[in-house]
Amino acid sequence: MSNLSIRDLAPARLPSAGQRPTLPLIWLALLLALLALLPLAFVISVALDSGWETIKTLVFRPRVGELLLNTTLLVVFTLPLCVVTGVMLAWLTERTSLRGRRVWSLLCTAPLAIPAFVQSYAWVSAVPSLHGTGAGIFISTLAYYPFIYLPVAAVLRRLDCGLEDVAASLGTPPLAIFFRVVLPQLRLAIWGGALLVALHLLAEYGLYAMIRFDTFTTAIFDQFQSTFNGPAANMLAGVLALCCLALLLLETSTRGKARYARVGSGSARQQQCWQLAWPGQFGGQLLLLTLLALALGVPLITLGRWIWLGGTASWANADLWLSLQQTLILAGGGALLTTVCAIPMAWLSVRYPGRLYRLLESCNYITSSLPGIVVALALVTITIRVARPLYQTEITLLLAYVLMFMPRALINLRAGIAQAPVELENAARSLGKTPLQALWHTTMRLAAPGAAAGAALVFLAITNELTATLLLSPNGTRTLATGFWALTSEIDYVAAAPFALMMVLLSLPLTWLLYSQSKRTAGL
Template sequence: MTLGQRERSRLAYPLVTLPALIVALVSLIPLGFVVIVTVQTGWDQVVALVFRGRVGDLLVNTALLEAATVPLTIVLAVTLAWLTERTDLPFARLWAWFAVVPLAVPAFVHSYAWISLVPGLKGLGGGVLVSVLAYFPFLYLPVAAQLRRLDPAIEDAAASLGLSPWRVFLRAVLPQLRVAICGGSLLVGLHLLAEYGLFVMIRFDTFSTAIVDQFQSAFNGPAANMLSGVLVLCCLALLGTEALARGGERYARVGSGAPRMVTRHALGGWVWPALALNLATAALAIGVPFTTLTRWLAIGGLEIWPLQTVGNAVIQTIFLAVMGGMLTTIVAAPMAWLSVRAPGRLQRVLEACHYYVGSLPGVVVALALVTITVRLVLPLYQTFATLLLAYGLLFLPRALVALRASIAQAPVELERAAMALGRAPLQAVRVTTMRLAAPGAAASTALVALGITNELTATLMLSPTGVETLATKFWSLTSEIDYVAAAPYALMMVLLSLPLTLVLHRQSSRASGSAA
């Protein structure tokens, strides 16, 4: 490559850095909102609003919820992953699919199903039960994928030292799953902080439910803003805890390991308890929602299917999901390209700004945009532009991860060759790298669309008048205790989410070197 070609190649970096910088600054809006509102409120009022009994109760609820749900989710997910990936469990592939399918059912639909089945289910116990069943796939997927990648020679070496199978698992396998467990646990913990609909139905107070209540009663009063600030601190504490738990140990190794099939452990007499665990999990996490939906649909018959209303909700949901998915993927593209082609200190800072916003609950992002639009740009309040901006902020990390992996597989030499043939830097990137990354962009759009399809809190607070998605229409009907009329909307959400969920499972299997 000539000196002139190198100079032309470097021209692409500032041209791509500028939009990435703009997106990073926009992503700081929610955090900036919390800081500015705190300063404007004044220290005395902040102390009065934060250090009060109500906030203490919410902190206790949050701590108990996280402390009970996350360990139970880890135990369940790791056990199921071990049984389906490393034992001779009958129909292992079928049970693996059943362990992923609950992702297609929104968490608030899980609670709707359980409340329909057990009307007295409420409080911390009910919240923990439904949360574990709704969120354990977030841990199962990375743990199962990591188990497929492990070198079986490590286990053989441990066994040759006289360790029992149980001690082999604890000392040789479990430490190698730490990164996957910590990452999945972080996702579960963040979802617990952000979830609204599930805990409202279970009648368990969390920061998200309290913020929405304050917003609906006082329209963005100081109390809601301060609760948002405390919730952000909870998110940051959770991120710090995950980083400490993950540690700094090195888990990678040189070489690809032993090129042989993993020897599955014989369950022997434990096969029946193992089958019972998988069957019970599938029955509770899949059977209960689908049985409940079938029951309500049968009771309502054709009368609960107002085609125009359901059709409008489906069309609006698909429109927002597709538009939000495409726009989020587009704005994530500059950062994805920079993270692969120009790694460095500035790139890491910009990338951190892109990622952090995905850890914030939707209620915080929505409240920030409500405040800003009402105070500064009132014409944008409750418009499609503001709603799509909220979706972009919430799901930016999903788009970035999928797109970055695809760009990394496109050789940089193709960009240089295109520029050597006279293409402008950005045009060279577009016709080579971005064209090769099209499958990754499609996967990115699908992942974001899946999130938007099931998103509730930000949509409730920001959607324009007259716009009703499947989630918001379902929520309005369940708020009126009209569970029969809500069933079609729940079913349509599941049907839209199920194909994307199964694709996600297949991609996870392929990425770990195992066909699903």
Template sequence: MLAAAILVAVFAMLPLAFVAMAAIQAGFPLIAKLVFRPRVAELLYNTLLLIALTVPLCVLHGVTMAWLTERSDLPGRRWWSLLVVAPLAIPAFVHSYAWVSLAPSLHGLFPAVLVSVIAYSPFIYLPAAAALRRLDPVLEDVAESLGDRPATVFLRVVLPQLRVAIWGGSLLVALHLLAEYGLFALIRFDTFTTAIFDQFQSSFSGPAANMLAGVLALACLALLTLEATTRGSARYARIGAGSPRPPRQYRLGAPATLFALACCAAFTALSLGVPLATLGQWLAAGGLAVWRSDELLLCLGQTMLLGTAGALLTTAAAIPIAWISVRAPSRLQRMLEGSNYVASALPGIVVALALVSVTIKFAQPLYQTVFTVLLAYVLMFLPRALVSLRAGLAQAPVELENIARSLGRSPLQALCGVTLRFAAPGAAASVALVFLAIVNELTATLLLSPSGTATLATAFWSKTSEIDYAAAAPYALMMILLSLPLTGLLYHQSKRVAGR
């Protein structure tokens, strides 16, 4: 298991090794010429400004909705919590497609911020709501008994305990902003990812694309370092279950209730109403002609095939690291696990460029094959499988595995016949989460997929690139229908972890 975990970790570091080798081969004069130029400064400014505006707005919306649905008497709190998470079922580039269809002149920074907040604020809401559910209400009661008003209690007692959830969600949003291509390409807002993709198409992984990929990788590592150093070292755990009673629900009052309901309805209209209404409009305008069953079924079949194979391969690759993290935790295990998280934080376009360069130079028969696409999925989505699988393995008693081995089973037979059976629910959740990510993945699939391969995402992108929005609508609808049940699984899993 340790040998397998080391092999997976070494493979996961391939994108970082590609960035380093590209820099070494280019040499400092070429690096200075390609990096220290006005275009790179403009892209860096656009990207940092996008993150600086989007992340605080996502935090504000996510934390506010978490408090309203978990701690207030807002009418229909359960339904509002579902509606807040529902935008995750709509790919970010479909959100952008809907807004561009609604207002073709919509482009630039502020439309990019608007669509990004709509698409990514659930990443803040889910951990914040889970953390609020698990807080001990006694701490708030003590603060109020000492004279603090409810607003002061929230700022001094509740909000500091949400720090880990907010920091983690903010990091996830920022990494998505660095990696996203389709959303910003449709909005016509230039970021590093859109520039790298354009460079790749024009120069076929030339030095300019590689150097931009290096800058983007450094930006991702800087975000990871910033989150790790600013997260703090405060203790958030407690011994015992805390107060046995549920948290107190705050009364909003009539004016605040009406204002909160209006805000919730407005955001739901923006995040769900606009995409669904736009899809309905284009489907009605296209009529039966846009439902080309042969093309649509082919794309659906290839999406299901790639999604299933990629999810199973990614989950299988996560088994060794998840197993040693539960059975044999150590400093080496933490290093191996951390390398997978760091590597997967890199944008899909950097992963794709790394695999393009490696396959062309060292394994040319694998270039533009399905196997290369599946390897990209493993590199990008391994942590999604690792988290759920590790939780499932932690529920498998090691004593049962030892008993199976004492009865003559080999270690592999004991692992497959006993441990993995207990871990099956966690493995199923891993497969579902990775499958959801693959269904909505665009950049790496566009760059690596062999000729003739068309997933729902790439076919949708091909239609929108031709400004044929009516023909793209069925593919967008199919992606949403595939993502809805898996998004529901993610929502219920977060509630179960939070103790609901």
């Protein structure tokens, strides 16, 4: 038996020497990166074409100042409320002896299954006088706090409690331990969740239109409907895109470079739970019950009431089943197309982790941070000027979905491909398979679970997408979201209820998927 060196035993992480990425995959990745930059290029080109005088006239005016103030107030007040709510609920369900905390943890994630504009519809139905800044902050907190809760709860499950023991041995009070030891370790989770919440606040349309609260997105949509791709809508879209990019830069610059893991694996330990006495148990249960009654109870009871009033007649609506069919077709086609388009970029970033491929990959993340209405306006302008036959066609709509939701498929595909041994791919090539055949028949079979998870996330994102679908969908196309919006615009809440319920039912698998992934991340 021949001698083996440590190098021989070490698993290969990259393709064999001399093997380079195939040109078709490189060209596909480059094409997708360039397409991903279209919305950003649109914003820049509009500014250059308009000239400084037009920009000054359309941007520096009282209306834009009012929208900027509304948006700033919304972000400034909603973000702290979401952070406090998410961290507090995560602590109660993960690090205390609260009874039924496993059930409570699932219920705390459940509001993600209710689209934000359905949440607003339910509250406006229950309290018709609800409108303005306060209403926007209140409903936004109920709709988006799970984006903070999920990552914070996942970190708390696997947090090293050795530091807490050291602090306690030095006489630090329990409350001080939380703020000095635990909270700093939650920084990345809070920052990432807060960025998601802030981007959703800037991009959301239906929630704020229903409560008559003006934001950049509602103003852009109104301008587009009144002037059809006029310069005012384009300028507002540019300001909104700048706000989103500013948030990305702020999050990146304030993330810090601190370590959040200790050196050495140590031994596995069960997380310590704060023992709650009877007053604490009662207060925790009451807090969770109150919050979930507002975030889940009101929407579900309101939907049940409207469906009861509509009876079987509301389900006999032919538009409902046509909308469901078209939603499934668009969501299924969009999920499949987006997942297939993500394969070249995911494979290159894993197998050849160089700067060029990382740069191409980052283009997709930048575009996904832009609101759907900016992406839609960019495609409207480009198709009218350059490719008019594609204007308001399924091709343009599917392209918008690919640009907006590519990262959801890319992240899951990247994880699946990374877990597929590159040795099998090299062996397939050595047996006469072409690089594309080896990728498809070997690596993608092993990465199928990650691809399926990414496709499911894209599918459900398309199901609840509203603004881009409203602007880009061909005549006669109606999804559940656009059908719901058309009926609520006519104040026909009874007929709109089945559309909302269908969206909630289709969103439930996403909620369960996110909850299960956070559990697996913690090794539970």
